[in-house]
Amino acid sequence: MPELPEVETIARALRDGGRGQPSIVGARVAAVEVRWQPVIVTPSPAAWAAHLIDAVLTDVWRRGKYLVLEWGKTGYLIVHLRMSGDLVVLPPGQPVPKHTRWLLRFADGRVLAFDNPRKFGRTWLVADPAEVLGHLGPEPFDPALTPARFFARLQQRRGQIKPLLMNQRFLAGLGNIYTDEALHRAQIHPRTAANCLSAEQAQRLLAAIRAVLREGIAANGASIDWMYRGGTFQNTFRVYHRQGEPCYTCYTPVERIQVGQRSTFFCPRCQPFQTC
């Protein structure tokens, strides 16, 4: 589930209200429960819980695929969902999801639950968010990331464009779905060497990345399988999971290949392979 648009959807719902629940900003923690300790990276699970008791949530935001919950002077609770799960608000008395790894009970009776079936997700509580987020590349919507700057960074890399776009040190937020969708929109083959792209292609690619992310956010993310619900972007996929079906642009069957160990979907006609 969780790439930038899904994480953004969760962050906005927690901060502003949404997905059927009002905002939790201003709520005070009355009790903490950790059900699967390895999910807590730092500090120790006991210290983690002790720090959060009585803390008041002051803000929620997103950086890349990380969710950041601010608790005033208590610090920053940072969450990464990895391959599955959600951060959900439950009204008083409602049972928590089956795969809840930790939960915060608020003084008003509501519960914030970290639902993470595959146990890949991780949580940190830190004084400085840079401890966790410091390695991340630029946000895709950062105005400082101009087409010229993006092109210059591509020029410095010789690897395949798809794994590079998914490298969070290069750019923060893209995952398997949105990368394939952006490359199709920009008409670039996923195995193209990054430094073989022209300035025009770089500009087109950056615009395509921003367009698919914007559409994904507007659709509240994508829902696939049982992992996540609520979003509708899956109805707008142009290539992802469409192998054998006609490209909407040229009617050539969409192909599925492996690139960087990930299933990759592309149109062989709209996205021809190129070398320098």
Added chain:
DNA sequence: CCTGAAACCTGTCTGC
């Protein structure tokens, strides 16, 4: 620097 393999997990779906 770049690539590929493996590991971390649970659940769903497909085919025999």
Added chain:
DNA sequence: TGCAGACAGGTTTCAG
């Protein structure tokens, strides 16, 4: 119905 195998939105570590 049972069961084996493939596959899944991510990241890290290691070998070459």
